[in-house]
Every structure is written in structure tokens, then in C-alpha cells.
Amino acid sequence: MKLGFLGIGLMGQPMALRLLQANYEVTVYNRTKSKLQPLSEAGAKTADSSCQVIQEADCIILMLTDASAIRESILSDEAKSHLANRTIIQMGTIATTESQSIRDEVVAAGGEYLEAPVLGSIPQTKTGDLIVMVGSTKEQFAKYTELLKCYSPEPMYIGEVGTAAAMKLALNQLIPSLISTFSLSLSLVQHLGVDVEQFMELLRQSVIYAPTFDRKLPRMLDRNFTNPNFPTKHLLKDTNLIINQAKELGLNTSHLEGVKQVIEKALTMGLDDLDYSSIYSAINPPEEKHN
Ligand SMILES: NC(=O)c1ccc[n+]([C@@H]2O[C@H](COP(=O)([O-])OP(=O)(O)OC[C@H]3O[C@@H](n4cnc5c(N)ncnc54)[C@H](OP(=O)(O)O)[C@@H]3O)[C@@H](O)[C@H]2O)c1
DSSP: OEEEEEOOSTTHHHHHHHHHHTTOEEEEEOSSGGGGHHHHHTTOEEOSSHHHHHHHOSEEEEOOSSHHHHHHHHOSHHHHTTOTTOEEEEOSOOOHHHHHHHHHHHHHTTOEEEEOOEESOHHHHHHTOOEEEEESOHHHHHHHHHHHTTTOSSOEEEESTTHHHHHHHHHHHHHHHHHHHHHHHHHHHHHTTOOHHHHHHHHHHSTTOOHHHHHHHHHHHHTOOOSOSSBHHHHHHHHHHHHHHHHHTTOOOHHHHHHHHHHHHHHHTTOTTSBGGGHHHHHSOOOOOOO
């Protein structure tokens, strides 16, 4: 099976590399072409356009930012004309309805579509330990499980297209909520003169502890948000997806709307491309230095 890969960003880079390491023949394309260089050196064939990838591969994996990037890459008139007998595996984070409508257009053009969003980030990609959630038919899942094992020891079948996207959104909803609520507690103890390590010791013993707190604590204490695995701008993208989805269902999204304002504040502080734990600085702004 010849593979194609579109979207060589933070996640796409190590994901495409895993396919090469598993000896698949892979053609890659990225809008910013300079990002293709390391993969070319690792043995990937590089293409000049997403259409060329679709033409050359049987199965094309997508790790693009959002639904509009997907549409631009595979649903232009020209791209659609090459989709017959091709399989698209969409692995980015998009909404349920977006995934279903992209599926419908791919199928109408004669192709097949699976959604396979992932939980985990760059370190888990490098070791093949992502959680891969698959929305497809059972036959498609059986056919592509071996391929998806490049990313996860046990890809999980969730249900038809839309269900895996929904699972991913529900899990991701916890990220902005947990990180913002931890940031506020940490800021409180810092401002009120409580020892941070003592606070963490008590928190670790309690049922309200989550491992992400310790994972992000050093970044917050040092205000060092460089080398992100997941940037703040994508946290805002996901938060918007979740709010819209929940509102459509008539759910109360007030708390997440508040978190969204915190993330937007972080973006106005220029923290877009830094690690999402940088929203700590929007909750607890650094003191201004006076000369
Ligand atoms: N980072 C994580 O830890 C993580 C974990 C799980 C899921 N995800 C999801 O996976 C997806 C990719 O995340 P990432 O962190 O790899 O993001 P990223 O580094 O920002 O990469 C996004 C990719 O999409 C491409 N792209 C964006 N807009 C485009 C357009 N209009 N046309 C063509 N290409 C376009 C970018 O191309 P350029 O290089 O030219 O900008 C880049 O290759 C997102 O949906 C994200 O939410 C991320």
C-alpha cells in the first residue's frame, strides 16, 4: 500500500516518520515546504501539491490544523477529481459534523473516509503510544488497524464516523478546564504565601489530583513555555469546537466560555505559539519590571 501524508506540522513530522520507520512507502506534502526536508532525508518522497499526493498514494493520512485546512487540501475541484478509490484517514481534531460532512464529500467523489483522532502528543507519537480512536465502518477498521498500529499498540474502534471525533472533543474538553483551574489554584497559593511544594504534596494525596498538574508545574513556575507539544492557539481552536458542539446540544457552556476568555487573553499576550500551559500567565500575569 502506497501512503500519502498531508500536514507536516508538530505532530505530522513524527507521525510521517513512524510510517517510514515501519518501511511504508510515503509521499509527503506540506504548505510550508521547508518542513519536508527532514522527512525527505529520512526516505520520504516529497510532492509539490496535495493533489500530487492524492494521485500517487492509495491511502492518505491527514494531520492538518482544522476542517478548513482539510477542505483546502483534499476537497478542491482538482483534488476531488483524484479521490476515486483513495482512502482518507483524518487524524486531526475537528468537530463531529465537520468530519461527517468531509466524509460525505470524499465518498461522493468515490473515495473512502475514516476518522482517527489521537490523544497524546509528540513524545507518545515518537514511541507509538498514542491513543487512536477510530470512527469508520467495522470493515474499514479491520483493514486499517495494522497501519494505525504505527501509532498505538491498540487502536480503538469507537463507532461510525463522528463518534471518534465526539470522543476526542469530550476528552479534550478536560484540557482547558483542568489547566486553567490548576493555574488559578497555583496562583492563589503563590500570592497568599503558601509553600508551593506543600500545596502539591497535599494535592497529590487527594482525589482531585490529575497528573497533568505535575507535568505542567515546572513550566508555570519558570514561566517557560517554549518548545510546545500543543500550542495555545490550538487550545483555543479546540475550545471553540467544544463550545459550539455543546451549544448545539443545548448544554450550559458558561464555565468554558470563561476559560475561552482566558485563552484569548493569552493570545493577546503573544503566547499563541507557546505551550498551552502559558494560559497560566494570562491568569497570573508576570510582574512588570520597573527600572
Ligand atoms: N500537538 C499536539 O499535541 C496534538 C495532539 C493531538 C491532536 N492534535 C491535533 O492535530 C492537528 C495538527 O496539530 P499540530 O500540533 O501538528 O499543528 P501544527 O504544528 O500547527 O500543524 C498544522 C499543519 O496543518 C497545516 N495547515 C494549516 N492550515 C493549512 C491550510 N489552510 N492549508 C494547508 N495546510 C494547512 C500546517 O501547514 P504549515 O506548516 O504550512 O503551517 C501544518 O502542516 C490539529 O487538529 C491538532 O488539534 C495535536
